[in-house]
Amino acid sequence: MRKPYVLLLPLLLFLTLATPARAADNGSWSVYPVSSAVAARPYFYVSADPGRTIEDKVVVANKTDEPLTFRLYAADAYNTARDGGFAVKSLGEKMRGVGAWAELPKDRVTVPGRATVTVPFTVRVPEGAEPGDHPGAIVALDERVEQGDGGVALGVQRAVGARVYLQVGGPTLPALAVENVRISHDQPLIPGLGDSTATISYTLHNTGNVTLAPKVELKASGLFGRTLLTRDLKKLPSQLLPGQRVRLTERWRDAPQLDWTDVELTATAKGTEESAKASFVAVPWLVVGVVVAAIAAGVWLVIRLRRNPLGARGTARQAPTDPQSKVGQPAGG
Template sequence: MPSPPGHAARLALTVMLFVLATTPVAGAADRTPTSGEAAWTARPAVSGSGTDDGRPYFYLEGPPGTVLQDRLSVTNPGTAPVTVRLSGADAYNAEDGGFSVRRGSGSTGTGAWLRTAVAEVTVPARTRADVPFSVTVPTGATPGDHPGAIVVRGGGRSVGVRVRLRVGGPTLAALTVEDISVSGRTIHYTLVNRGNTVLAPRITVGAEGMFGTLLRREARTLPVELLPGQR
C-alpha cells in the first residue's frame, strides 16, 4: 500500500541524546600567514618550570570574587619587529557550531572581566614576549563555564587564544533537542545547551513509520563544542 501524501512529515521521530562528560574547549590554532603577513604566534605561556607543556588553551577556575592570573606568549620568529594589540572577548557558537568571539564592546562575561597588562606589545625579531593578564570574577558571577578568548591582532591577521573559565559552584549538564522536522529524506533539529557547562554532544537518531523502523543511526559524537546558553 503506497504511503499517503505527507507521510514523511508525520513520521514519529525518536531522537536520543547521550551527553558525554564536559569537554575542554580546544585551543585556537594560528592560521598560516600568507605572503607579506607577520609570522607571529600567540598561545598560553610555558609553565613556571620553563618546560613547554603544550597548553592548547587557558584553563582558569575559582569562586566568585577571585582574581585569576596567567600569561600569554607572543612569539616573533621573523627578522623585523612586530606589534600586536590584545583584548578580551566572550566566546559563542557560530551558526555552523564553530567557535567564535564577540567583537567590540559586546562582551559581558570573561571578555569583560579579562585585563592584559598592556593593550599593545612590540615583539623584537626572533623574540618571545610573555604578557601577564588577570581575570577578575565578579562576586555575583553565576557558577559554571564562561568561555572567552584573548584576541591578538597584528600584521594583517588576528588569533583568538581560548580561555576556559569555570566559576565555582553547582554545575548542570542540560541538553535539549528542539525544532525537529522532516524534509524529504532529511531530519532537521536544533541542539540547545540549557546548562552551565561546555558539552560535547553524542547523538543517536531513529525514525519509526507506519510499517516499522525507517532509520536507525548509531551513536556518534558531533563535531561541535556546545557552549552554555548556545544552540
C-alpha cells in the first residue's frame, strides 16, 4: 500500500529577506536578478507609471550535480498571519499585482547541474493601476513531491523566489492602524502565591499604499497614572505590505495583581503614527469572594436581628391572671 501524503500550503517558499549581494537560496537552487552594470542585486526594485512596461531578467542557479526542472511563475506577495513574514501566493491563486502583470516567455525551465539559466521577463503595468507599492516575486518551483519519514509520509514541494518590489507612480500614502486590542490576564487566586501574566493581542494593519517598517511601543499605567511598563516590542514584521493585516501578541510577565491597568499601543512608521488603548482590572478573586461572602453573612445577620430583636433573650415575664385586687381584704379572711 502506498503511503498517503499531505501537500503543504501546497509548497514551502524560501523567501528570506535578502541582504546585499545575496540571492534567495534553499541550498539546492537559488533565484536572483541578473547583475546590473554596477553591482549584483539581491532583489528587483523597479518603478513605473501606469501603462508602462518593464523588462528585466532573472537567473535560476542549480547547485546540485543533477539537472533540475522548475515551474516558473510570477506571484503577488503578502504577510503571513503567524508572524508577518514575507510570503508569496501559490501557483493557481488569484493574482492582482505583479503575479498578474508579469509575463515569462516559458513556464518551465531545465537547469543543468552546477549551471545557471537566465530568463527574460516583462512587467506590463496596466492603465489605471493603483499607485504605490506592489510587491511580488518570480518563483522557481520544483514540482516533485518530497515524501518524509514516518507512518504517514509528509509531502512537500519546495520553491524559491526572487522578490520584486514594484512601485507604481502616483500619490503615496503611508498609513498604519492598531486594531482589536485584547488583553487576557492570568494571576494566582491568592496574591503573592504565583505569577501574574497579561497577554496583549492586537492587529497591525497597513491601511496605506506603501510598504512600512513598523515600530510599536507598549505603555501600561495603573491607578493615578502610575507608570507600570514601557517597552519597545520586538516581534514585528520587518516589512508590512500595503493592505496587509498581522495579528500579534505580547506577553507581560509580572503584571499587576491588584490594580486598574490601562494599556496603550503606539505604532509608528515613516510618515505615520497611530495608537489604541485597552484596560483590564487585576483583582485577587479568591480574596474578593471571601470578602463578599463575609459581607453577605453580616447583612443577613443584621436583617434577622431586626426582624426578631428579642429572639436571643427569651420571652418576657407574664402579668398576674387574677383581675381582682386584694386591697382592703381583712387579714386571715
